[in-house]
Amino acid sequence: MSEDIVLDELQRLLDAAVREMNVPGVAIGIVDGDSDHVLTAGVASTVTGAPVTADTLFAIGSTSKTVTATAAMHLIEEGAFDLDTRVVDLLPELRLSDPEAQEKLLVRHLLTHSGGFLGDIDDDPQDWGADALARSIAGFRELPQLFAPGSIASYSNAGLRLLGHLTSVVAGRPFEDLIAGTVLNPLGMTDSVYFPWEGIVRPVAVGHTVADGMPKPAPVWGLARDMAPEGGLLSSVRDQLRYARFHLRGEAQGPAPIGDETRRMMQRAHIEVGPPLEAIGLPWLLTHVGDARVVRHGGNISNLQLSEMVLLPDHDLAVTVLMNGASPLGPQLVSWCLENLRGIHPAPAEDAVPHPSPEEVVGSYDVNLWQNVVTLEGGDIVVTPELRQDLVDQGFPPLPTVRARLGADLLLRDADGHALGRFLTAADGTEFLHIGLRAAPRI
Known part of the structure; x- marks a missing residue:
């Protein structure tokens, strides 16, 4: 099948998605060897009707973490610190709730989501002051320490926030200026910005609910x-x-932010993690599709805007998807590209032995911004994320419910047998539900 035919079919999929899946707008970009492809469909806003184009700005969410990490690795290459530097040696004013964890916390723990303190924390959406990041970090003394640094990987927005503050302090520059100077400008990413007043003068997508x-x-x-x-x-x-x-x-329009060796090191496993992933890099999320090694990240801004960034270094392929509404479309498009551009298919799922007493895991598991409420329905485990009431009152849309089967190995598997998460018990006896990359303690 020719490349043009494949891309025409992909465009039809995008057009159908915006009609049938309540996705207002979508953009997909593909690095296919020496070629780049951009396809778009739908609108940036259902009110204005402005079409999505290759230049429309979306909130990419947590894919931003890899940008912050790239700047951190830039500073490491310059000799400002290293992966095993203690955070308190760079930020003497830092206070955590657990003094022992405070002393043992390393830069690598921030990059690998293994700092151990609460990872999903509150924000003040009205605070755009120059010291907003520093004042947020000052509040880390109130965060519960869930496990020792380096012992468990649990997705941590707070950890990457602390890393961002650390890089800013070490560099002596506002965080946004540091990122622009070390990553965005050298790569020619002149339409990537942090401030709403910078975005509003460009074509920008609006997040949508249904x-x-x-x-x-x-x-x-x-x-x-x-x-x-x-x-x-x-x-x-x-x-x-x-x-x-x-x-x-490793291609860049200007001086590369980091060297090839460092770039590859970021894509290697540094800590194991629970399903559906295998490991975390710095801080890329690592897994396989079939035999193909996948380096990825994604983003989700309150279920209003979603992104995917997927690299297949051994197949010279990358796929990015940006959307301004909640939908499973992103992963579906990535899978379609892997299958149709490289013939890569997921490995068959393994049969699992059912857990003899699934009712043992029923209960609530706290993520702070929401609770994962686990119930048992007809033999299935149902995980219902319940947002805190103050977030509901602000207009944040609900998070999707997960239905799965519990195996004897305490893994949660979907209807096709693919692992989605697991239940685990820490050394101190604390029970966790590890799903959505987060280890949430039972309450």
Whole structure:
């Protein structure tokens, strides 16, 4: 099948998705060897009807973490610190709730989601002051320490926030200026910004919820300045292709932010993690599709805007997807590209022995911003995320419910047998549900 035919079929999929899946707008970018492809469909806002183009800015969410990490690795290459530098040696004013954890916390723990303190924390969406990040970090003394640094990988927005603050302090520059100077400008990502007043003068997508079966713009922005290191970047699919091309192939318009050896080190496993992933790099999320090694990240701004960034270094392929509404479309498009551009298919799922007493895991598991409420329905485990009431009152949309079967190995598997998460018990006896990459303690 010719490349043109494949891309025409992909465009039809995008057009159908915006009609049938309540996705207002979508952009997909593909690095296919020496070629780049951009396809778009739908609108940036259902109110204005402005079409999504290659230059439309989306909130990429947590893919921003890899940008923060790239800047941190830039400073490491310059000799400012290293992976095993203690954080308190760089930030003597840092206070955590657990003095022992405070003394043992290393830079690598921030990069690998293994700092051990609460990872999902509150933000003030009205605070865009120059000291917003520093004042947020000052509040870390109140965060519960769930496990010892380096012992468990649990997705941590707070950890990457602390890393962003650390890089800013060490560099002596505001975080946003540091990222622009070390990553964005050298890669030619001139349409990637952090501030809403920078985005509003460009074509920018609006996050949407679904009401009465139709998408409509959400009443919340979903971002705050202290979120910048872990999720605050606005970017276009064109800029995301430039970013993907650098991390896939090392190509840059200006001086490369980091060398090839460091770039590859970021994509190697540094700590094991629970399903559906295998390991975490610095801080890329690592897994396989079939026999193909996959280096990926994604983003989700309050279920209003979603992103995917997937690299296959051994196959010279990268795929990025940006959307302004909640939908499973992103992973579906990535899978379609892997199958149709490289013939890569998921490995068959393994049969699992059912757990003899699934009722043992029923209960609530706290993520702070929401609770994962686990119930048992007809032999299935149902995980229902319940947002805190104050977030509901602000207009944040609900998170999706997960239905799965519990195996004797305490893994949760979907209807096709693929692992989604697991239940585990820490050395101190604390029970956790590890799902969505987060280890949430039972309450």
